[in-house]
Amino acid sequence: MLKKLRENKALQGTFLALPTTLWLFVLLIIPLFLTLIISFGKRSPDGGVIYTFTLDNYIRLFGYETNCANGQSACFDPLYVQILWRSLTLAFNTTVIVISMAYPLAYFIARAHPQKRNTYLFMVLIPLWTNFVIRVYAWMMLLRKEGAINIILGTVANWLGIDFVPLEMLYTPGAVLVGMVYEFLPFMILPIYTSLEKIDNSLYEAAADLGANPIRAFLRVTLPLSMPGVVAGTILVFIPVMGTFIVSDILGGRQVILIGNLIQRQFLDARDATFGSAASLILMVMTLIVTYFYTRKFGFGEEIVAA
Amino acid sequence: MKSKSLFNLLAVLVMASMALAACGGGSSAAPQSGGEKVTSTGYACPAAEFPSEVTSKELNIFVWTEYIPVEMIECFELVYGVKVNRDEYSSNEEMYAKVSAGGTNYDLVQPTDYIIALMARQGLLQELDHAKLPSLKNFDSNYLNFEFDPGNKYTIPYQAGTDSIVVNTDAVKTVPQSWADLWNAEYAGRMVFLDDSRAVIGFTLLTLGYDVNTTDPAQLDAAKEKLKELVPNVKLFDSDSPKTALIAGDVDLGMTWTAEALLAQQENPAIQYIYPTEGAILWQDNWTMLNGAPHADAAYAWMNYTMQGNIFWMMLRDFPYTNPNAAALEYAKNNEKELYDTYMASPITNVPADAIANGHRIADVGDATPLYDDIWVQVKGGQ
Amino acid sequence: MNPFKRSPFVIIATTLVYIFLYAPIVGLILYSFNASRANVTFQGFITQTSDRVVMDGSLVVASPCGAFHWYCDLAKNRDVLEAAGNTLSIAFTATIISTIIGTMSAIALQRYDFKLKPFSQLALYIPIVIPEIVMGIGVLTLFSQFFGWLNNALALSGDARLSLGIFTVTVSHIAFMVPFVTLVVQARLQGFDKSYEEAAMDLGADEWTTFRRVTLPMLLPGVLSGALLAFTLSLDDFVITFFTNGPGSTTLPIYVYGLLRRIITPQVNALSTVWILIVFFAVMAIQILQSRDAKPRHA
Numbered sequence: 001m002l003k004k005l006r007e008n009k010a011l012q013g014t015f016l017a018l019p020t021t022l023w024l025f026v027l028l029i030i031p032l033f034l035t036l037i038i039s040f041g042k043r044s045p046d047g048g049v050i051y052t053f054t055l056d057n058y059i060r061l062f063g064y065e066t067n068c069a070n071g072q073s074a075c076f077d078p079l080y081v082q083i084l085w086r087s088l089t090l091a092f093n094t095t096v097i098v099i100s101m102a103y104p105l106a107y108f109i110a111r112a113h114p115q116k117r118n119t120y121l122f123m124v125l126i127p128l129w130t131n132f133v134i135r136v137y138a139w140m141m142l143l144r145k146e147g148a149i150n151i152i153l154g155t156v157a158n159w160l161g162i163d164f165v166p167l168e169m170l171y172t173p174g175a176v177l178v179g180m181v182y183e184f185l186p187f188m189i190l191p192i193y194t195s196l197e198k199i200d201n202s203l204y205e206a207a208a209d210l211g212a213n214p215i216r217a218f219l220r221v222t223l224p225l226s227m228p229g230v231v232a233g234t235i236l237v238f239i240p241v242m243g244t245f246i247v248s249d250i251l252g253g254r255q256v257i258l259i260g261n262l263i264q265r266q267f268l269d270a271r272d273a274t275f276g277s278a279a280s281l282i283l284m285v286m287t288l289i290v291t292y293f294y295t296r297k298f299g300f301g302e303e304i305v306a307a
Numbered sequence: 308m309k310s311k312s313l314f315n316l317l318a319v320l321v322m323a324s325m326a327l328a329a330c331g332g333g334s335s336a337a338p339q340s341g342g343e344k345v346t347s348t349g350y351a352c353p354a355a356e357f358p359s360e361v362t363s364k365e366l367n368i369f370v371w372t373e374y375i376p377v378e379m380i381e382c383f384e385l386v387y388g389v390k391v392n393r394d395e396y397s398s399n400e401e402m403y404a405k406v407s408a409g410g411t412n413y414d415l416v417q418p419t420d421y422i423i424a425l426m427a428r429q430g431l432l433q434e435l436d437h438a439k440l441p442s443l444k445n446f447d448s449n450y451l452n453f454e455f456d457p458g459n460k461y462t463i464p465y466q467a468g469t470d471s472i473v474v475n476t477d478a479v480k481t482v483p484q485s486w487a488d489l490w491n492a493e494y495a496g497r498m499v500f501l502d503d504s505r506a507v508i509g510f511t512l513l514t515l516g517y518d519v520n521t522t523d524p525a526q527l528d529a530a531k532e533k534l535k536e537l538v539p540n541v542k543l544f545d546s547d548s549p550k551t552a553l554i555a556g557d558v559d560l561g562m563t564w565t566a567e568a569l570l571a572q573q574e575n576p577a578i579q580y581i582y583p584t585e586g587a588i589l590w591q592d593n594w595t596m597l598n599g600a601p602h603a604d605a606a607y608a609w610m611n612y613t614m615q616g617n618i619f620w621m622m623l624r625d626f627p628y629t630n631p632n633a634a635a636l637e638y639a640k641n642n643e644k645e646l647y648d649t650y651m652a653s654p655i656t657n658v659p660a661d662a663i664a665n666g667h668r669i670a671d672v673g674d675a676t677p678l679y680d681d682i683w684v685q686v687k688g689g690q
Numbered sequence: 691m692n693p694f695k696r697s698p699f700v701i702i703a704t705t706l707v708y709i710f711l712y713a714p715i716v717g718l719i720l721y722s723f724n725a726s727r728a729n730v731t732f733q734g735f736i737t738q739t740s741d742r743v744v745m746d747g748s749l750v751v752a753s754p755c756g757a758f759h760w761y762c763d764l765a766k767n768r769d770v771l772e773a774a775g776n777t778l779s780i781a782f783t784a785t786i787i788s789t790i791i792g793t794m795s796a797i798a799l800q801r802y803d804f805k806l807k808p809f810s811q812l813a814l815y816i817p818i819v820i821p822e823i824v825m826g827i828g829v830l831t832l833f834s835q836f837f838g839w840l841n842n843a844l845a846l847s848g849d850a851r852l853s854l855g856i857f858t859v860t861v862s863h864i865a866f867m868v869p870f871v872t873l874v875v876q877a878r879l880q881g882f883d884k885s886y887e888e889a890a891m892d893l894g895a896d897e898w899t900t901f902r903r904v905t906l907p908m909l910l911p912g913v914l915s916g917a918l919l920a921f922t923l924s925l926d927d928f929v930i931t932f933f934t935n936g937p938g939s940t941t942l943p944i945y946v947y948g949l950l951r952r953i954i955t956p957q958v959n960a961l962s963t964v965w966i967l968i969v970f971f972a973v974m975a976i977q978i979l980q981s982r983d984a985k986p987r988h989a
Contacts, residue, residue, distance in 0.1 A: 017794070373948075554728060
């Protein structure tokens with residue numbers, strides 16, 4: 001038996017991949033399959049599932065309504081599409097801001113003295129070691145009307161003799177954006193750093209020899225070579241932002257419903273697992289499509305490494 | 308080398324975790340032989356008034372976060388020699404999702420009134436044998452035999468309360484007297500509401516003269532339109548700790564529940580709790596036993612022991628809610644006069660009879676549940 | 691050496707980002723000394739007179755710990771310690787197992803061709819795109835059905851019954867940790883220089899020895915990075931843990947989230963500060979050790 005294992009490469013491969021595949025199959029694929037089946041079901045009066053086949057949930061998601069306001073027999077209710085769009089916009093904005101903040105930092109670390117790089121990296125990681133929710137809550141303390149930021153601004157204003165009205169920062173969409181950026185910044189810094197670090201110094205020397213100034217060198221050498229890192233980071237940021245509901249709940253005052261909130265509500269408050277399952281699957285499919293095209297265009301690779 | 312540093316980091320964390328596991332995983336106060344049973348806080352535990360034979364070694368309870376006094380648990384563990392394992396949840400829906408899926412091993416849970424009928428219909432609850440519950444007589448009959456559980460087949464009361472209007476009278480010129488007043492433009496951007504679809508849609512229905520538990524789509528539609536006008540005026544929705552925003556001055560008024568209002572008032576005496584003319588929302592949390600509870604004998608012992616007057620009075624000290632346990636109030640009147648007086652003097656905890664008579668209770672609406680949730684998503688999601 | 695000097699723009703931007711990263715942490719630590727139980731606004735640092743401290747301007751509390759009042763409070767809180775212990779033991783067990791099987795599958799996917807391959811690769815993407823609550827409820831349903839069936843089949847009852855607990859939480863954690871380990875190790879394998887392995891085999895080592903003495907050591911940084919990432923994910927998980935845990939297996943995120951939603955005392959801040967300090971000192975210790983035995987590095 002063992003001999004056969006040693007000789008047959010395909011068998012070796014299967015053996016190595018089997019534990020993981022089995023684990024994921026049982027714990028993820030089976031539940032996912034169940035989710036798929038449930039999404040075609042109907043909600044029973046008490047919140048259970050009636051197993052049947054109907055596309056009602058999907059139709060509802062895409063806006064088809066039968067009890068319309070102005071007596072039409074069918075109309076378009078943009079509610080869920082609006083929610084989806086809002087989530088996409090937030091994810092996009094977060095990603096763009098995160099990239100613009102992460103890149104200089106990653107660049108700095110990559111160009112730092114080799115012995116110091118670890119320290120800088122760990123300094124980025126340390127906030128991650130606190131609890132996710134605590135970090136969000138910490139921003140509440142900073143942003144609220146009598147919070148730290150307003151206190152500081154007020155002291156400075158007094159010092160300068162300017163009139164100061166405390167800023168209303170908390171429970172606004174801006175606060176949600178700040179919170180999201182904060183939570184996911186490290187996940188962009190690390191991949192970009194990894195790809196920047198790999199760039200061979202000789203490339204810079206070559207560029208300099210060929211007469212390029214720093215800006216050109218950056219645009220023609222650094223940026224293209226760091227793209228895999230940016231791509232990896234985008235995936236690590238964009239996807240979770242779409243699904244996170246805690247940040248918008250705590251920092252946004254639960255005023256705004258994003259797709260993560262919608263799905264959570266279906267499973268808990270509405271007790272409508274059928275609709276929730278349909279929404280989850282649509283979200284997953286969209287995420288997969290976006291990921292697929294994005295990586296096709298920009299290359300996917302090695303830089304999904306987090307450290 | 309990176310690998311070595313990472314390895315060392317892991318090693319340090321292994322040691323830290325073992326230390327913590329050793330500290331925390333240690334068992335509760337060991338049962339003390341004979342004589343006085345004293346908790347870790349120095350409280351002397353009373354003996355059991357209705358002792359019963361308990362062979363189970365453990366009791367699993369699934370409860371609201373921070374809702375049980377430490378001494379209550381420790382005293383029970385000491386007196387009966389049973390280890391209490393506690394898991395917590397922050398909303399009835401979370402609890403229901405977990406319990407209805409099965410596979411859990413809990414004995415007791417603490418559902419709020421509206422979800423009990425649903426749980427009973429789903430066969431999740433065990434009928435209580437009143438013969439085994441002598442402590443039932445400790446309760447004020449006004450809190451028994453409600454519509455959500457006639458004859459108390461499945462539940463015994465725990466704590467009761469209201470959802471009503473809360474105002475910072477220092478910051479607000481015209482104090483609202485009814486739910487309808489909240490639509491006043493003066494309050495725009497200054498309000499905090501509970502993130503509770505039933506409560507908020509509920510009081511909107513009340514302002515239109517409808518029932519809080521209506522399933523009439525036309526009435527619900529009207530409520531939806533009215534609510535759409537109000538939601539933009541709300542600064543935040545918070546079902547976890549609405550008092551925080553009030554105390555911090557982020558908001559000046561809104562709706563909240565008993566305990567939050569009282570705690571806010573303690574921090575800022577200008578904060579008042581108003582029972583609106585249309586009627587406040589009444590609610591009650593209850594103990595109930597799950598079907599298939601593995602430690603039923605311990606569960607009965609728990610219910611009997613913790614509902615003793617000389618134990619349950621602790622709720623007055625630790626959690627500012629309305630206490631349905633007459634024996635506990637009696638004990639407090641005789642032994643903790645100050646606590647008792649504060650409790651009785653405050654209209655927040657000691658709800659006036661007319662407010663109770665005027666109040667409304669949220670009930671399960673069965674098939675119409677997604678309708679309510681849909682309204683909620685629409686009024687919030689269409690921003 | 692990079693012939694292009696570091697621009698001041700980069701340095702300023704970096705400093706600002708680090709400030710951004712640490713502002714809430716500093717706030718968190720400061721508020722752990724807040725002389726206010728409600729912890730809504732900062733009411734000054736706790737000061738001590740004899741053995742009493744003043745809270746919220748008027749309430750006087752007996753406390754021997756002075757400014758560290760909340761830390762002493764934390765130490766008395768056995769729930770928190772138990773939750774922390776659970777969290778760490780789950781994270782460790784799950785990390786070890788997921789690292790081992792994750793590394794195995796990374797090697798398989800990167801270097802072998804076998805029929806199961808496309809299926810394995812697809813399976814690995816799912817935990818990354820699936821919403822946590824879907825996975826949580828899905829796994830819960832799975833366990834419930836399975837335990838229900840098994841309990842009946844083996845006629846178990848009472849305490850012997852299989853139910854949710856640390857075991858189910860750990861198993862679920864491994865499921866969402868493995869893909870990350872695999873991706874990280876796979877990435878490391880992609881740029882792998884095979885010449886060392888070929889050299890070893892030329893010198894007579896068989897495949898297993900080569901793997902053990904050459905491949906694995908070179909792979910180790912990637913493996914440990916993956917393990918570290920997985921560990922972090924497990925520490926912070928809330929949704930999936932909530933749905934799969936049972937009595938007595940509360941983890942820190944669940945405990946903290948529940949606590950934050952009801953009572954926000956500075957005790958939570960004290961907990962975070964302690965946590966951060968542990969990690970900080972661990973990192974410092976490692977840095978010192980490293981600089982002590984650092985050999986001249988290759989350029």
